[in-house]
Amino acid sequence: MPESKKRRKVVDREATKARTSSKKVEKVDQHSPRWYAPLMVTLAIIGLIIVVTAYVTNGGYPFPFFSNGNYNLFIGIGLMLIGFLMTMGWK
Template sequence: MPESKRRKKPAYTPPPAPSGPKQNPRWWAPTMVTLMIIGLVWVVTTYLMQSAGPIPGFGNWNLAIGFGVMMIGFVMTMRWR
């Protein structure tokens, strides 16, 4: 019985290696942690001063400011590499 001809396959060339994920600047992580800590201290201070501070006259808006600062820090964690 005759043998069939073998197909010549082109040589395997692997796909180009990815250049890797981009790194964040060196200030990213310290800024992220600092914002979360500042927000926490702001909220604790507001509760300890019974909504009379850290900015007098803002009342419960001081809580919103503290939580807003913390949320900015938490959002930064999603972009951290």
């Protein structure tokens, strides 16, 4: 007793759904490590503290050896940028 073409299509479609649904389950289980979020927030906060300190002290602190120019601001903004970019990889 041969199967009809419609029945074969339905069986093939169900088999395809079963294969694709198992792939989706594997992707859902991926999470960031436990240390990722605290590091991300810490970098952003330290960067903010460095920028505020540099503005209040006219660029003299928190790193006095970088007092010529705006290097303290660059360091602070760089740390905040790294913290922000880490948010894109957080799951």
